[in-house]
Structures are given as C-alpha cells and as structure tokens.
Amino acid sequence: MSTAELVNHRPGRSYLLSAVAIVSSIVVFIIPFAFIVLTAVKDRQQSADLDFSWPHQFHFVQNFVDVVKARDYMLVIAFINSTILTVASVAGMVVLAAMAGFVLQRRKSRWNGFINFLVLSGLIIPPAVVPTIWVLQKLGLFKTMPGLILIEIAFGLSFCILLFRAFVATIPRELDEAAIIDGAGPLRLFFRVIFPLLRSVIITVVVVQSVNVFNDFVNPLYFLPGDKNATVQLTLYNFSGQFSTQYNLLFMDILLITIPPLIMFLFFNRQIVAGMTSGAVKG
Amino acid sequence: MTVTSAHPQDRVDSTPAAKAAGGKVYTPYSFWFYLPTAVIYAVLFLVPTFASFYYSLTRWSLFESKFIGLDNFVTFFQEPALVKGFTNTLIYAVVTSGSKVVLGLLLAVLLTSRIIGRGYLRSVVFFPVLVSTVGVGLLFQVLMNPERGIINGALGVLGIDGPGWLTDPKWALMSIAAVDVWKGVGLATLIYIAGIVSIPREYMEAARVDGAGSWESFRRIVLPLCKPATVTVIILSLIGGLRSFELIWAMTRGGPGFTSDVISSVIYKQYQAGFYGLSTAGNVILFVVVTAIILPLSWFLNRKEVDM
Incomplete structure (x- = not known):
C-alpha cells in the first residue's frame, strides 16, 4: 500500500489507470x-443459447428445485457428504498438525531435519x-x-504443520515453563x-483447508467413487x-x-490472505 | 529444577526428579505428539509412495502383481499418446507458471498503487482462487464454445474469427492454461502484494530523492526485493501446474484425441482402463519430474538472499 504508491507517483495518471x-x-x-447467475435462472430453452443476455423469465425457484431433486436428491446427499468430509478432516488436521508443529518447534532433536524433510515432501x-x-x-477403508x-x-x-510451527515460534517459552x-x-x-x-492461526488453517477440502475433486474421484457417496464436486x-442439454440446471x-x-x-478474507501468503515474505 | 528441565537442550544436567521418573530427562515436548500424525502420514502417504516404485515395475491387478521390469516405462515413452502427455505437462507447467509470475507481479504493482476501487479489484482478482476448479472448467467450456460461446461472440463483434478454443488440437492445451491462469493469478497477486507491502517505505523515498523514476524504482527496488515472493509464486505454480488434473479433466478430458492430455490425466485414464501398473508408472514419472524440477530450482532460487 504505502510503498508502491511511490512507484506510480506521477499524479493524474491514476484516473485513467x-x-x-x-x-x-x-x-x-x-x-x-x-454469466453463471444469469444462466442459472434462465429457462431451459434460453440457457441453451449460451449467450450473455437477460433472462426472459426468472426460473430461479424451479431450477433450484429441479437441480436438488435430480437423481434422487443427489445434491442434498452430496452437500451432507461434503460437510461431513470437510468438518471431520479439517478438525483432524488442526489438532494433529498443531500437536506436531508444537513439538517440532519446541523440541530440538536430531530428528528435526528429517521431520522437516518429510513435511516438505508432503x-x-x-x-x-x-x-x-x-x-x-487392505485396511478396509x-x-x-x-x-x-x-x-x-x-x-x-x-501445509498445516508449517503454519503451526511458524506460529508456535512466536509464543514465549516462559509460558510453557x-x-x-x-x-x-x-x-x-x-x-x-x-x-x-493458537486461535488466530487455527482460524486461518480452518478457513483455507475447508475451502480446499470442499473444492477437492481428485481425491473423492479416486477414493470414494459411487453415486451415493458423491461429494458436491462430483x-x-x-x-x-x-445435463449437457440443460445448462440452466448445470449452472x-x-x-x-x-x-x-x-x-x-x-467473512474470513483476512485469514485467507494471511494463510495463503505465509512464506511469501520470508521465502 | 523443573524450570531447567523444561529446556530440552539442558538434558545433560538432568534433575533428580527426572532420574527418579525413569532415567530419562523429563520434557514436556513429548514425541508421542507426533504419533497420530506420523501414523496417518506414513500409512497413507509414505507407504503408497514407496510401494509405487515397486508396482510401477509390475503388471498389477491390485490383488496380484507380476514383475515385468521396465516395460511400463518403455510403453510410456513409446506410445505417442503417453509421450504427448509428458511433453504437455512440461509445457503446461511452464506456461502457467510464467504467466502467473508476470501477470501476478503486474497486477500486484497496480493493486498497491493509488488507484480507485483497490479493495474491489483485489477481491475480484482473488475470488476465483476459492471457486471450485471443476465449476470454473465447466463455465469456461461453455464460454469457449466455438459457435455460440460469448468469447467468440465478442471476438466476432471485433471482426476476429475466434478458433475452436477447446476443439482445435492446436489451441486446446493453451486455452486450458489460460483458464488456469485466470483462476490462479489471484494467489500470485496476493503473494506479490504481501512482498511489495513489506518493502520499507524509506527505500522508495530514497530512490525518489536520488531522481529515480517509476520504472527505475520498480526495476531496482521492487523487483529485487520481491524475490522471495517470486520464488514462492514460481515454486507453488510449478508444483500446481505439473500436477494439474481437475481443470483439464473438466474441460476436455485430455481431448481432442489426446492433444491436451497431461501425466495426471494419463494416470487417471490408465487407472480407469485397469492398467494399474502403467498408471503407477505414470505416478512415478510424475514424481521424478516434479522432484527433478522443483528441488534444483528451489535450491537455485534460494541460494542467494537479497540484503534488506
């Protein structure tokens, strides 16, 4: 904010820019x-034009009901599945990574180099x-x-361990003692x-990872195939x-x-930014 | 006494209490804390990774495997479709990573300058990062429709006859790369903004006093001091680009033909076809490609830090 204002310091230029x-x-x-929003509220015929135009009729409710009902309420099941997946895996990540990151930062042992190597490999x-x-x-899972x-x-x-390790370093050891x-x-x-x-970094981790897990497509595709297990991305x-001919429902x-x-x-713009840019300054 | 023992490095002068507790120095930073993480990570990540080296050398049905040496790798580099996937992976990663560095830096400079609607612009550039990749892929598949899509519609108004972005073998991979940049440039921009904002203001003022213009300050101050951000952007986007799958699968499924296949989509296709050994060989190749590019590169880029 402050610095680069000076890069473009010639006045008058910034209006045009x-x-x-x-x-x-x-x-x-x-x-x-x-385009997503407009197509989502069009009727089937108009949505097939694929053009950027104002809907003749608003079919929001009808499209919503249709897409929810499709394939025996698959979308509802998928939202439930995705919620379970996101909540459980993010909770697990936070607790486990916080514990590991805490010990990794606090305890200097000869294994640290190896552990850091494993974290980066991940x-x-x-x-x-x-x-x-x-x-x-083999595990039946x-x-x-x-x-x-x-x-x-x-x-x-x-990713979580790296964030937690960095944050634990800012907590004084005297507190532990x-x-x-x-x-x-x-x-x-x-x-x-x-x-x-760790509250603030936990919020960051939760927000960033829940967006990641919620948007994940590859892992459910490989490891949880089948219609009744579908996540929202699937x-x-x-x-x-x-719906290749029903663009309104797809959108x-x-x-x-x-x-x-x-x-x-x-709601969490700031935490997302903090999480995603961590490491950018320090390298 | 307990205070001293809280320092792990003080393990030499162990306390009587600790000795009584079982001969070992007491530390509150127990290795047990690693255990759940280590188990999950080892079982679901390390074991499969090591297993992949062996199974890539076999014909494999998940239940039984037959050792066939390097046949899978030979197949991989002989089938034109699979070789295409290999070269496409490299092209895709380099193109997306390069564009994200250049565009991200330009946007970051723009979005840290004194322009109107800066908050709005930052949000709007960043938001696609959070949107489902498959959703973005399907959206652009529609927008890039050769006859009815709005991209070619807009180009038509300008008098340009737009190509079949995803249906023309010459364009398919680059079109997907463009969408990848559209979706990912927000993250690069964000990282660069964090880098630029951390540059001490005095540097710019000093440069200005010395008579440096905008370009000079950018070239001599912003660019070198943003190096950590550049390294992060390059590494992150190269890793992402080399492993990229979702967008390609959502937009073309590797088509037309196999002209936009990458290693990850080959892995999926071979997996679907039941060639588990070949699919795993693809995984090993991807592993080798990623480490062979990322490790030397990050070493090279981190070799010299710029003095702040």
Missing part, C-alpha cells in the same frame, strides 16, 4: 460470474494414486467416508495453555454428462457450490 483497471476487471472477472510429492487405493483396500477423511488429513497435514511449574503435564500444557493461544462432474449447481466459498471469503 483506474478506469481501465475497473473496466477490464468487469470484462474478465465479473462477466463470467454474472507438499511437493504427488500422491501415488493406485498404491494408495491398494493400501486403503476404500470407498468409505472415514478412508477419504484420513486421506484428506494425510495430504493436508504438511510457568505451566509446568504449576504442575501441567504435556497434554495439559498443550491443550489448555498452547492450543487456545455432482458437478456427474451432472455435466446428464444452478455451479452457483450453489460457489456459495460456501463465497461466504468464507466474505
């Missing part, structure tokens, strides 16, 4: 989103798909919701003293085949699926 920026943002970003290495299915099958939840936790842990003098054991120290102090994929589905991230964005 602002106008250009705003107009292009409308063309590039607003029109596609407006960020970089693409998961091996079929062997993961093989492992899940393939095509089950608990299996998918554990998968999401495993793949999301690295005081708690220990007062007789707190390791679990009490962590859950009663440290965990509450309904989109299934509907796109079925109503897209619209409904965009609402949860939109709500997150409106």
Whole structure:
C-alpha cells in the first residue's frame, strides 16, 4: 500500500489507470460470474443459447428445485457428504498438525531435519494414486467416508504443520515453563495453555483447508467413487454428462457450490490472505 | 529444577526428579505428539509412495502383481499418446507458471498503487482462487464454445474469427492454461502484494530523492526485493501446474484425441482402463519430474538472499 504508491507517483495518471483497471476487471472477472447467475435462472430453452443476455423469465425457484431433486436428491446427499468430509478432516488436521508443529518447534532433536524433510515432501510429492487405493483396500477403508477423511488429513497435514510451527515460534517459552511449574503435564500444557493461544492461526488453517477440502475433486474421484457417496464436486462432474442439454440446471449447481466459498471469503478474507501468503515474505 | 528441565537442550544436567521418573530427562515436548500424525502420514502417504516404485515395475491387478521390469516405462515413452502427455505437462507447467509470475507481479504493482476501487479489484482478482476448479472448467467450456460461446461472440463483434478454443488440437492445451491462469493469478497477486507491502517505505523515498523514476524504482527496488515472493509464486505454480488434473479433466478430458492430455490425466485414464501398473508408472514419472524440477530450482532460487 504505502510503498508502491511511490512507484506510480506521477499524479493524474491514476484516473485513467483506474478506469481501465475497473473496466477490464468487469470484462474478465465479473462477466463470467454474472454469466453463471444469469444462466442459472434462465429457462431451459434460453440457457441453451449460451449467450450473455437477460433472462426472459426468472426460473430461479424451479431450477433450484429441479437441480436438488435430480437423481434422487443427489445434491442434498452430496452437500451432507461434503460437510461431513470437510468438518471431520479439517478438525483432524488442526489438532494433529498443531500437536506436531508444537513439538517440532519446541523440541530440538536430531530428528528435526528429517521431520522437516518429510513435511516438505508432503507438499511437493504427488500422491501415488493406485498404491494408495491398494493400501486403503487392505485396511478396509476404500470407498468409505472415514478412508477419504484420513486421506484428506494425510495430504493436508504438511501445509498445516508449517503454519503451526511458524506460529508456535512466536509464543514465549516462559509460558510453557510457568505451566509446568504449576504442575501441567504435556497434554495439559498443550491443550489448555498452547492450543487456545493458537486461535488466530487455527482460524486461518480452518478457513483455507475447508475451502480446499470442499473444492477437492481428485481425491473423492479416486477414493470414494459411487453415486451415493458423491461429494458436491462430483455432482458437478456427474451432472455435466446428464445435463449437457440443460445448462440452466448445470449452472444452478455451479452457483450453489460457489456459495460456501463465497461466504468464507466474505467473512474470513483476512485469514485467507494471511494463510495463503505465509512464506511469501520470508521465502 | 523443573524450570531447567523444561529446556530440552539442558538434558545433560538432568534433575533428580527426572532420574527418579525413569532415567530419562523429563520434557514436556513429548514425541508421542507426533504419533497420530506420523501414523496417518506414513500409512497413507509414505507407504503408497514407496510401494509405487515397486508396482510401477509390475503388471498389477491390485490383488496380484507380476514383475515385468521396465516395460511400463518403455510403453510410456513409446506410445505417442503417453509421450504427448509428458511433453504437455512440461509445457503446461511452464506456461502457467510464467504467466502467473508476470501477470501476478503486474497486477500486484497496480493493486498497491493509488488507484480507485483497490479493495474491489483485489477481491475480484482473488475470488476465483476459492471457486471450485471443476465449476470454473465447466463455465469456461461453455464460454469457449466455438459457435455460440460469448468469447467468440465478442471476438466476432471485433471482426476476429475466434478458433475452436477447446476443439482445435492446436489451441486446446493453451486455452486450458489460460483458464488456469485466470483462476490462479489471484494467489500470485496476493503473494506479490504481501512482498511489495513489506518493502520499507524509506527505500522508495530514497530512490525518489536520488531522481529515480517509476520504472527505475520498480526495476531496482521492487523487483529485487520481491524475490522471495517470486520464488514462492514460481515454486507453488510449478508444483500446481505439473500436477494439474481437475481443470483439464473438466474441460476436455485430455481431448481432442489426446492433444491436451497431461501425466495426471494419463494416470487417471490408465487407472480407469485397469492398467494399474502403467498408471503407477505414470505416478512415478510424475514424481521424478516434479522432484527433478522443483528441488534444483528451489535450491537455485534460494541460494542467494537479497540484503534488506
């Protein structure tokens, strides 16, 4: 804000620039989103034109009911499934990653280098798909919701551990020591003293990871196939085949699926930004 | 005494209490805290990763596997469809990553300057990052429809005959890459904004006093001091680009033909076809490609820090 204002310090230029920026943002970003909304409320015939026009009639309620009812209320089931998946896996990630990040930051041992290496590998290495299915099958977790939840936790842990480790470094050690003098054991120290102090980074992790898990398509596709297990992203994929001539319903589905991230964005903009830019400054 | 023992590094002078507790130094930072994380991570990530090296060398049906040496890899690099997937992965990753760096930096400079509607612009550029990738893919599939889509409609008004973005083999991959940039540039912009904002104001003032213009300050101050942000953007978007699957699958499923296939979509197609060994070989190739690009690159980029 402060710095780069000075980059463009010549006065008078910024009005033209602002106008250009705003107009292009409308063309590039607003029109596609407006297209989703407009198409979602059109009737079937008009939506098939695929053009950017005002709806002749507003079919919002009817399209909404149609898309919810489609395939025996698959969308409702999918929203329930996605909610369970998101809540359970994000909760798991937060608790496990906070514990790991806490010890990783506090306890200096010769394993730290190796553990850090594993954490970074988790960020970089693409998961091996079929062997993961093989492992899940051996455990009896393939095509089950608990299996998918554990998968999401495993793949999301690295990012969370990095955030927690960085944040724990800002909590003074004296606090731990005081708690220990007062007789707190390791679990009490962590859950009663440290965990509450992690609040702000927990919010960041929860917001960023719930958007990620909610939007995840690949893992449900591989590890939880089948209509009755569908998550919301998979309904989109299934509907796109079925509704190839009913664009109004397809776009109503897209619209409904965009609402949860939109709500997150409106309420937690700051935390999302904090989470996603962490590491940008330090490198 | 307990206070000293709270410091793990003080393990040498152990306390009597700790000795009584079982001969080991008492530390509140128990290794048990790693256990649940370690189990989940090892079972669901490390084991499959190591298993993939073996199973990529087999013909595999999940229940039984037959060792066939490097046949899967030979197949992968002989079938034109699969080779195409390999080269497309590299092209796609480089194009999207490069565009995100350039556009992200430009947008960040714009969005940190004194323009009207800055908050609105930041939000609108960033929002697509949070939207479902499949949803974005389906949306652009419609917008890029060659006859009726609004992109070609708009180009038609300007007198340009737009190509079949997703139906023309020459354009398909690049069209998807463009949508990837549309969706992902907000994150790059955000990272760059964080980098630019952290540059001390005095630097710019000093440069101005010394008579540097906008371009000079950008070139000599913003660009070098944004290096950590650049490194983050390059690494993140390269990892994302190399592993990219959702958008490609939603928009073209690798088509027309196999002209927009990437390694990830090949993995999925071979998995669907039941060639588990070949699919896993694809995974190993992807693993090798990602590490062979990311590790040296991050080492190279992080090698020299700019003095602040």
